[in-house]
Each structure stands twice: as C-alpha cells, then as structure tokens.
Amino acid sequence: MLQCRYQRTGEMADLEEAIEMARQAVKSTPYDHPDRASYLGNLGNDLWHRYKQTGEMADLEEASLYFYNTWHCQIAIPFSRVKAAARCLTLPVAQAKMDTAIQLGQDVIDLLLAVNTKLLDRSDQQFVMSIFAGVATNVCSFLLASNRPTNALEYLEKGRAVIIGQLVDARSDFSSLEQQYPDIARRYMYLRDEVNTPVNRLEQDIGQAQVIGRRREAVAELDACIREIRGIAGNERFLLGTIVVVNITGLRSDAILVSQAAIKALNLPRLLASDALKNREYLEYLTWLWDVCVKPILDEVRSTNDGANGLPRIWWIGAGLGSSMPFHAAGVHSPGSTENVFSRTISSYTPSIKALGYAQHRSRATGTHVRLASDPTMPTTPSQGLQSDARKPPDLPGVVEEKKRIANVMNTYMSIEPLDLPNQGEGQEAEQDRLTVHRISELSLPHAYIAYLSACSTAENNSTKLSDEVIHVVSGFQVAGFPHAVGCLWPSFDRVCADVASKFYQSLQGAIRWDGRAVAYAVREAVLAAREAEMEMPLAWAQFVHFGA
Incomplete structure (x- = not known):
C-alpha cells in the first residue's frame, strides 16, 4: 500500500x-x-x-x-x-x-504453459497475459543474437498468442489427447490445477509442512507428466509450437522465414524500434516499411515462387512492435510502380503457426464448396444507451448498397440468408447485442468457411499490453471454426467497404476452387481495385486483410 x-x-x-x-x-x-x-x-x-x-x-x-x-x-x-x-x-x-x-x-x-488460465474468465486471462507481455519477443531476440533461429521461433511461438492457443488446443490437440489417452490427460489437468492453487487454501485440513512437501512433489510430477505427453506418438509438440515472422524489440529486429525446406533468420538492422514509433504521413510510412523490412524479406524468398500468376504466398506474423504493422501493404504506391508487396506476393496473416495449422485443418475438414451465405447487415449502429444524439455513431448507408451488390454477384450460384439488424433476442423489441470476441470464440461452427467482416477495426487489437495475444474479432471467428476471415486493421470508409466487398465476391466467383489461395487472392484483387481508384489515400484501402489457411 x-x-x-x-x-x-x-x-x-x-x-x-x-x-x-x-x-x-x-x-x-x-x-x-x-x-x-x-x-x-x-x-x-x-x-x-x-x-x-x-x-x-x-x-x-x-x-x-x-x-x-x-x-x-x-x-x-x-x-x-x-x-x-x-x-x-x-x-x-x-x-x-x-x-x-x-x-x-x-x-x-x-x-508459462503451466500457469492455469483456462479456469479464469477472459478478462482475467487477459490480465495474466498482460503481465508477461514482451517475454517471448525478448527471448526470441536473445536467441537470434546467439544464432539460434530454430529455438527462437519455437519459443516465440510458445510465448505468443497463448489465449488463442489454449482455445485452439481445447478443440484439437488436447481434445484428441483426452480421447486417446484419457488417464494421462486427467492426470495433467489435475496436477496443473494443484500447482496453481495458493497454499493458504490448502492449509485448513492438513499441516503447513505437509502442504509444502506435497507442492514440491506436484511440481515435479507435472514436469514429468508433460514430458510423458510429449513422448506419445503424435503429441511430440504438445504445449510446443513448430511462415514470415517479423520480431521487433528494443534489442534488435529480425525476420524468421519458415518453409518446408528450412527455418532461416534474416537480421533487419535498419528496422529500429525507435523509428517504428515515429509518426509519419502514411504513404511515407509504407515506403519506409518496404525499404527497411519487407523488401529484404521478399528478396530472400523470391526463389520460392509457388505458382499462380508467378506470385508466391506468404503468411505474416508480427511480434513485438511488429504485431500491428501492415506488411501486406508496404511499398511505393505510385502509378506503374512494382516496388510493393501487392506486385510480388499474395499475403495472408495468422495469429500464430499453431492457429494457421488449425485453420488449414478446418479448411480440409470443411471442404471448399460453400452452399449457403448469411448476409447480416447493420446500417445503423445501436447507441448502447447513449442519451445524446451527438454521441450516437453515424448511420452507414453504404451497408445497404453493399448488400445489394453482393446479392447481385452471389445469387446466381448460392442461396443467401439475409439477416438485417441481427441480435440474439426474441421478437422485434429485443435489444441488439454487442458482437464481442469472447462470445464469438465460444462458438463451435464445424461447417463454417469464410467470414467476411465489412466493419471497422475487426482485425485491430487496441490493447498495447496484449499486442502479442492477437485478440480481435477476426481471430475470434477463426477460433469459432472459420478457416478464412477477412477484416480491417483500422476504421474503414463506408463507401470503400462496399466497393471492396463486391469486388472480393466477384473475384471469388471466378475461382475454380475456394481454397486458401483463392480467398487470399480475391482479397488482394479487391484491394488493388480500391487502390487504383485512390492510390494517394492508403488509409482508405490498405486496412483490408485476410487471416487464415
């Protein structure tokens, strides 16, 4: 006190x-x-x-x-x-x-992986993870400075996006372990809970000396249990993580390039944390990001061209100060310029390698043939109890236009279920609900495929202390089961949203298969069209991103 x-x-x-x-x-x-x-x-x-x-x-x-x-x-x-x-x-x-x-x-x-956050509610989980902010990115920098890129990637993966990782584990790795080896799974959960229980809660029935002795035993037994689980065939990476990762800390900045052939580190000596925090006009910022970070990375991966239109595919993971950077939009944006990411690759994002593996598993399980589209629209935003009309969010007339244009594109090849002003209540008088990450991530939607979120900041994490936890609406939809989610890194323009959404569905309609490449390519094509119309205003078009398989 x-x-x-x-x-x-x-x-x-x-x-x-x-x-x-x-x-x-x-x-x-x-x-x-x-x-x-x-x-x-x-x-x-x-x-x-x-x-x-x-x-x-x-x-x-x-x-x-x-x-x-x-x-x-x-x-x-x-x-x-x-x-x-x-x-x-x-x-x-x-x-x-x-x-x-x-x-x-x-x-x-x-x-950290033995710290029991699964029994906490989401706000307490976020508090716990905010205490550990920066540990994984710093350890990654230490290991890269010691020329150990594989270890750096492993510990960065283990220490980032922990909450999402736990949610994914609950639906994949650990649930599989529970089904195949229920005894050891129960033992792990029991020991994990025991070592996380404060000693003063256990002192009522037995002596303190016994409690302390038992705690030592439980810690040792939990360590042994985790080693045993990792030794089970198919679970070698239990609680471990095993592809461009950009890690920016006060110590140094690096990219880790993960491919089927190798894991390679690329030091980025001109990408300084102090420069990353400077305010710049946005076109200038995208040019700076291209010069000091993204161009060296793409030069390194140029030889791994994987096919369509000669463009390789890259998943971006930002760590540390890189967690909110628009790598997909870096470059020189002027007529005729090819010094930009759009000209050289098809970009996607993922919260972590584990989350990408989950999305790819969901994509294979769901298939690529979408039969039904739900089209929820909200042209007016609820005031959430605000009394003053001056504080009420503005209406969004572009939503109505966007709905019409999407329907014109999609009606020819799939059924559409329109949902106007959706809510979870019953009847016309029901109060509209807030769409929260927590509520979305609690869903389990085995037949979901693409979530296109045409709304402001759906891929933005506003908490600095939780920047490496990648908690936003898009990642919530991925946990819920969507292998693909499209969202915005910052507030979007109503008019531009309608243009990008309709162009996205037009591009997707022409794809033979709606696989991950086709979805990411459709986002790229839609953003390029908006960019062509307003190249000097990147804040109008650079926020649209694809997350997923």
Missing part, C-alpha cells in the same frame, strides 16, 4: 518505508514458505522504482537479484514466479548476461 501511495504522490518517504517493510517481510519468512516469493517480488519492485527515480545501479542490481530469487521459489504458484522473471528479463543487468537471460527466458516460457 505504501508503494501504491508513492505511485500516486511521488513521495520518496513512502517508497523508502515500503522498501524497509518489504525487507522485514522477506527476513521474517522461512525459505521454504510459498508466500516468500510474493514478498521477494514486492521488494524487487520497490527497489526497481527507486532505481528509476535515482539511477542508482546498486538498486537495479539488487532488484534483479530479488526477481531472480523469486523465480527460484519452486513451491510458489507459477503465476508469481513467472511474473517476477518476466520483470527480470526487462532489466538491463539481466539482458547484459546473454546466456543467463536466454536460459531464464526459456524456463519462463516453459513454465
């Missing part, structure tokens, strides 16, 4: 007293008590705050030591240990010791 007051008022006397109280708490707590981890973490935080005020290196060194000691409290709940280690990895003194930082980072991500 003293630390909280210091953060409100800036009174150093409060911080000094907080440090003294934390030292007494650590000194008074036995080494083998689980609560010692939280007291060590508090002391580390207090010293870190004092270092930020005074610049005293002794405080920074001591804070790093206490965070490291918190990590080594093996009988503490995993959340406390990982939280302290995540903070430790951000400190300059830890980063200066490369080998130590790599080992700590790998151990943190391995333990």
